[in-house]
Amino acid sequence: MLLDSVITTCALTRQFVAHHPGRGHPTDVVTAVDALTLEIYRGEVFGFLGHNGAGKTTTVRVLNGVLAPTEGSARVLNLDPSSEGPALRRRTGVLTETPALGEKLTAREQLALYATLYDVPARAIPNRITTLLRDFELVERADEPVGGYSKGMRQRLALARALIHEPELIFLDEPTSGLDPVAARYVHRLIQQWCRADGRTVFLCTHNLNEAQQLCDRVAIMEQGKLVAIGTPQELAQNLWKGTRLEIEVAEAGLAVVLATLRAFADVRDVALSDTLGKGTSVISASLPDRESVPELLAAIVQAGGRVYRLTLQEPTLEDVYFALHQA
Numbered sequence: 023m024l025l026d027s028v029i030t031t032c033a034l035t036r037q038f039v040a041h042h043p044g045r046g047h048p049t050d051v052v053t054a055v056d057a058l059t060l061e062i063y064r065g066e067v068f069g070f071l072g073h074n075g076a077g078k079t080t081t082v083r084v085l086n087g088v089l090a091p092t093e094g095s096a097r098v099l100n101l102d103p104s105s106e107g108p109a110l111r112r113r114t115g116v117l118t119e120t121p122a123l124g125e126k127l128t129a130r131e132q133l134a135l136y137a138t139l140y141d142v143p144a145r146a147i148p149n150r151i152t153t154l155l156r157d158f159e160l161v162e163r164a165d166e167p168v169g170g171y172s173k174g175m176r177q178r179l180a181l182a183r184a185l186i187h188e189p190e191l192i193f194l195d196e197p198t199s200g201l202d203p204v205a206a207r208y209v210h211r212l213i214q215q216w217c218r219a220d221g222r223t224v225f226l227c228t229h230n231l232n233e234a235q236q237l238c239d240r241v242a243i244m245e246q247g248k249l250v251a252i253g254t255p256q257e258l259a260q261n262l263w264k265g266t267r268l269e270i271e272v273a274e275a276g277l278a279v280v281l282a283t284l285r286a287f288a289d290v291r292d293v294a295l296s297d298t299l300g301k302g303t304s305v306i307s308a309s310l311p312d313r314e315s316v317p318e319l320l321a322a323i324v325q326a327g328g329r330v331y332r333l334t335l336q337e338p339t340l341e342d343v344y345f346a347l348h349q350a
Contacts, residue, residue, distance in 0.1 A: 028191055028223045029062040029085060033094035036080050054080040056247035057094065064190075067217065067224040069238035071231070071344065077247040078227040079119075082193050085225070086111060099190060112140060115189035119196040121180035125169035129160050129179050132168065133186055140187035154182040158212060174205030181209065185216060192217050195227045206233075213237060231341040243344060251343070258343045266313045267336045269296070270306045273329035277304050280328035284308050287319055303331055 036055040055077045062068045070078050083089040085098050087107025096103055101110045124132060130151060137147045155161045158178045168176065177197065184192060197213065198206035214237065217224040228234055234241050235255055242252040251258055272280045277295075284293045284306065292309040310316065313335060323330055 026064040027061050027097075028064050029060070029068075029096070029098050029225070031058050031060055031085075031094065031096045034058040034081075034084065034091055034096050035093040036077075036084050036089060037092040053247050055084065055091075058247075058249055060242055060249065060252060062223065062225065064223055065218070065221045066239040067213070067226060067237050069234040069241035070225060070227045070244065071229065071234055071241055071340075072244035073229055075246075076244040078244060079195060081244075082116070082195060082225070082227060086114060086116060086193065112187070113190050115184035115187070115192040117181055117184045117192070117194045117197055119199050121176075121183075123168045123176055123180065126167050128165045128167060129155065129171075129182075130164045132179065132183055136183050137186045142187050150186060150188075154186065157216065158182045159208075172205075174201055174208065177201060177205070177209060178212065181212060181216075188220075189222070191223045191225065193225045193227070196229070197226070198228075198230065198233060210237060231339070231344055235340040241340065255340045255343070258340070259337065266310045266316070267292075267342075268308050268310065268316070268319075269332075269334040269336055270308070270323075270330060271303050271332035272306060272323070273331070274302050274304050276326075276328045277306075279326050280306065280323055280330075283323050283326045283328065284319075287315075287322060289315065290319070 034055060035053065035057055038052045038054060040050045040052050058077075058081065070081065072078050080089065084091050085096055085103055087103035087110055090104045098110055099113050101113075103110055124135075127135070133151045133154060134147060137150065142150065155164045158181065160175065160179060160182070163171065163175065168179065171179065181194075181197065184194075194213070194217075198209050201209065210233065213224065213226075216222075224237075226234065226238060238255065240252065240254050241258070243250050243258075253261070270280070281293065281295070284290050289311050290308050292307065294307050296305050296307045310319070316333070316335070320330065320333060
């Protein structure tokens with residue numbers, strides 16, 4: 023089956039000139055995005071990961087035609103962002119990290135304003151606003167000024183606003199930044215429900231690795247403007263993470279023996295007491311180069327007198343992969 027590309031970039035580069043008055047070299051060229059080549063397909067949630075300053079926000083601006091590339095090219099929804107920006111932005115939605123909301127306007131007024139700006143047909147606006155207010159659980163406060171909203175409510179409204187014109191492609195820049203866990207989980211659910219509907223594509227910029235693990239079909243990892251890895255979280259884990267991590271629940275009575283056995287066992291590393299469960303057992307974490315040594319390790323613990331209640335092989339997470347890349 024042929025996949026339908028919605029974003030294609032080829033050696034996309036964006037540079038800025040940084041001015042330093044008073045220095046021997048008054049200007050420097052800073053490369054925010056460095057020869058980025060990638061392809062994103064219709065209907066996927068694509069994670070764009072990296073620490074602050076990795077080039078994520080600059081990439082979003084170039085892909086939406088807000089900034090022109092210094093070199094390279096991009097096609098978004100089969101349009102050139104640098105020359106067809108207005109036409110492109112009518113088909114995309116953008117949620118910035120710190121969305122500006124009119125403090126004195128109500129949620130209903132905000133949605134109506136943006137629907138008009140995006141040329142939503144007048145007859146469709148009332149029903150579309152009603153649907154968004156309901157789906158984002160804002161109905162009870164819909165006619166109150168946004169200045170009195172909590173951060174979670176404001177973020178939900180901003181996401182609803184980005185969807186008012188039913189865009190084909192949604193750019194989300196740190197959509198749960200600063201939210202408490204309950205509000206963040208709610209926003210995750212909204213993204214999954216709304217943004218996966220009708221073949222919509224999501225370009226998710228985040229440095230929240232757990233968020234990316236939960237939501238994304240594929241991820242790209244950026245460092246200093248460069249693409250350093252791309253693939254599904256599972257593919258990256260298999261290709262970039264070496265070793266097997268264990269979690270072992272043992273009887274406290276033989277804890278010292280178990281720890282000594284683990285530390286003496288060939289190739290075991292990162293041995294740590296991770297938790298005391300308070301019911302006569304403790305949990306130890308450790309790592310091995312591969313899973314083939316696990317039966318031998320378990321036999322050694324039992325032979326030494328340790329009592330094992332549970333041994334779990336833990337799959338590597340996106341966080342493991344991310345830090346492995348940045349420590350390489």
